[in-house]
Amino acid sequence: MLKPQTKGLLxxxxxxxxxxxxxxxxxERNKLPKTSxxxxxxxxxxxxxxxxxxxxxxxxxxxxxxxVTPSCASACPVAALEKSAAGPVIYHESKCMGCRYCMIxxxxxxxxxxxxxxxxxxxKCDLCADRLEKGLKTGCATACPTGxxxxxxxxxxxxxxxxxxRANPGRYNExxxxxxxxxxxxxxxxxxxxxxxxxYPAGLDGTAPAFLTWRVLNIIPDIVxxxxxxxxxxxxxxxxxxxxxxxxxxxHETPKEH
Ligand code: SF4
Ligand code: SF4
Ligand code: SF4
Numbered sequence: 001m002l003k004p005q006t007k008g009l010l011x012x013x014x015x016x017x018x019x020x021x022x023x024x025x026x027x028e029r030n031k032l033p034k035t036s037x038x039x040x041x042x043x044x045x046x047x048x049x050x051x052x053x054x055x056x057x058x059x060x061x062x063x064x065x066x067x068v069t070p071s072c073a074s075a076c077p078v079a080a081l082e083k084s085a086a087g088p089v090i091y092h093e094s095k096c097m098g099c100r101y102c103m104i105x106x107x108x109x110x111x112x113x114x115x116x117x118x119x120x121x122x123x124k125c126d127l128c129a130d131r132l133e134k135g136l137k138t139g140c141a142t143a144c145p146t147g148x149x150x151x152x153x154x155x156x157x158x159x160x161x162x163x164x165x166r167a168n169p170g171r172y173n174e175x176x177x178x179x180x181x182x183x184x185x186x187x188x189x190x191x192x193x194x195x196x197x198x199x200y201p202a203g204l205d206g207t208a209p210a211f212l213t214w215r216v217l218n219i220i221p222d223i224v225x226x227x228x229x230x231x232x233x234x235x236x237x238x239x240x241x242x243x244x245x246x247x248x249x250x251x252h253e254t255p256k257e258h
Pocket of ligand 2 (some may be wrong): 095
């Protein structure tokens with residue numbers, strides 16, 4: 001059961017003007033390079049953790065949903081992804097062995113891989129976990145000028161969404177996406193359109209794909225374990241080679257004069 005103090009975001013497409021301030025603030029907070037001249041044309045990648053897309057008449061954000069029971073974490077054989085008590089699904093890069101099961105498991109296609117790097121890692125939004133620890137809002141919620149991205153306790157955000165429905169009759173399709181979908185998410189979405197009109201997967205029941213992932217893993221444990229062991233071996237060899245190179249490099253350094 002999700003703790004009441006768990007933090008999250010409420011995304012309201014009826015308030016979004018497509019300014020892209022959230023996506024630009026995300027780049028700044030994560031020290032990511034510019035990847036497009038038009039912020040609305042950006043795509044999620046290892047260099048872009050959050051985008052705003054024009055979908056029909058609406059602007060819609062895409063980012064990690066910070067699932068209550070994340071299938072990315074469930075699929076990871078080395079626990080490199082973890083749902084934290086505060087709400088963010090965080091990534092322990094030192095544990096990651098690059099098998100990319102998380103990318104396959106995520107129902108929203110969020111985790112991206114650093115394909116161009118020699119030692120690639122998985123990249124995605126971490127709900128600004130370091131800012132949350134300091135009592136700050138996420139970078140995107142701070143930058144949003146219209147309240148289309150709001151930060152707070154998940155239960156308070158649900159109450160806020162219901163209040164917006166009550167105060168604006170006929171304005172919303174009165175459904176809070178993320179209360180039930182995939183077993184619940186810490187990022188919630190409200191809109192005047194249905195999920196499929198926003199480009200979000202519709203018809204997801206309350207079963208967390210994490211449980212489905214485990215069922216799949218249980219069916220093919222030998223394949224998974226063999227892959228995990230092999231990849232673990234490759235990872236160990238890669239690290240070992242780096243260690244040896246580093247050690248050899250230090251031997252070859254010119255001794256300092258005293
Ligand atoms: S949206 Fe995908 S990457 Fe984010 S927590 Fe859920 S399963 Fe993991
Ligand atoms: S790439 Fe593999 S080890 Fe790394 S986080 Fe994804 S599933 Fe876990
Ligand atoms: S929560 Fe932080 S990392 Fe995630 S989209 Fe917003 S600014 Fe980016």
